[in-house]
Amino acid sequence: MFNFSLMPTEKKFAVLFEQSAHNAVRIAQQLRDMVFTWENIEERLAIITDLEHEGDAITHQIVAQLHRSFITPFDREDIAVLAHSLDEVTDFIHSSADMMVLYRAGRPTARARDLAEIIVQTATEVQKAVSEIRSHSRINREELLKRCMEINRLENDGDSVYRAAVAELFSDSTDTSYLIKWREIYEHMENAIDRCEDVANVLEGVALKYA
Numbered sequence: 001m002f003n004f005s006l007m008p009t010e011k012k013f014a015v016l017f018e019q020s021a022h023n024a025v026r027i028a029q030q031l032r033d034m035v036f037t038w039e040n041i042e043e044r045l046a047i048i049t050d051l052e053h054e055g056d057a058i059t060h061q062i063v064a065q066l067h068r069s070f071i072t073p074f075d076r077e078d079i080a081v082l083a084h085s086l087d088e089v090t091d092f093i094h095s096s097a098d099m100m101v102l103y104r105a106g107r108p109t110a111r112a113r114d115l116a117e118i119i120v121q122t123a124t125e126v127q128k129a130v131s132e133i134r135s136h137s138r139i140n141r142e143e144l145l146k147r148c149m150e151i152n153r154l155e156n157d158g159d160s161v162y163r164a165a166v167a168e169l170f171s172d173s174t175d176t177s178y179l180i181k182w183r184e185i186y187e188h189m190e191n192a193i194d195r196c197e198d199v200a201n202v203l204e205g206v207a208l209k210y211a
Contacts, residue, residue: 012065013073014133020058020086021123021130021199027051027093028123028192032116034097035108041101048097055090059083073133074206085198086130089123092192096185103181111165112182115158115189122154122196129203144207151200158193162186 027048034044062083066072072079100108108116129147165186173179 013062013069013079016058016062016065017082017086017130017133018127020055020062020083021127023051023055023058024086024089024093024123024196025120025127027055027090028116028120031093031097032113032120035100035113035116038107045097045101048094052090052094055087059087074209078202078206082199082202085195085202086126088195089126089192089199092188092195093119096188096192099181099185099188103185105181105185106178109165109182111161111168112185112189114161115165115186115193118154118158118161119189119192119196122151122158122193125151125154126196126199129200133203133206141207144203148200148204148207151196155193155197158190162190 030044030048030051034041034048062079066076066079066083099105125147129144129151132144132147166183169179169182169186173182
């Protein structure tokens with residue numbers, strides 16, 4: 001356990017980070033539902049777009065709070081990177097869905113569904129990790145580090161699926177347009193998972209600094 005006492009102003013950061021992480025889970029779930037059902041695509045994309053805008057608004061609140069605050073719960077640089085990384089999770093999820101519709105990529109592949117599932121799992125672990133800094137005066141350092149390790153493991157799984165997906169595109173597809181479209185979509189889905197790992201790296205650093 002390590003001390004991490006938050007003053008009322010500082011608690012606002014924890015609340016906002018938790019809101020941002022929760023929003024990341026919601027948008028990840030919407031992407032998963034979209035690629036697994038592939039129905040009412042425009043409506044589903046609109047929901048994802050709205051959630052991405054919600055994520056932007058929360059990020060702006062965090063940045064504004066950072067400018068207003070003399071005391072912060074941890075290093076200002078870490079707060080900024082954490083906010084940016086959480087925002088990019090939602091950005092890449094949104095861009096993945098947007099490309100599927102914009103490019104008329106067709107029904108998602110099995111690999112896209114695998115990546116969408118990993119995105120949900122990773123975002124869920126991010127939410128659990130972020131909740132460890134919610135409002136407790138003493139935080140379980142071991143629990144936080146365990147969450148970060150699980151995020152890293154899921155990122156490795158996502159990387160393996162991404163590599164397999166790209167390899168299949170080049171070995172199986174004779175349609176260059178199809179190959180280009182799905183390679184870019186896969187890249188954005190993997191980037192969403194990578195940004196989750198960035199969140200874990202920041203939280204792991206915070207845990208070690210305040211041990």
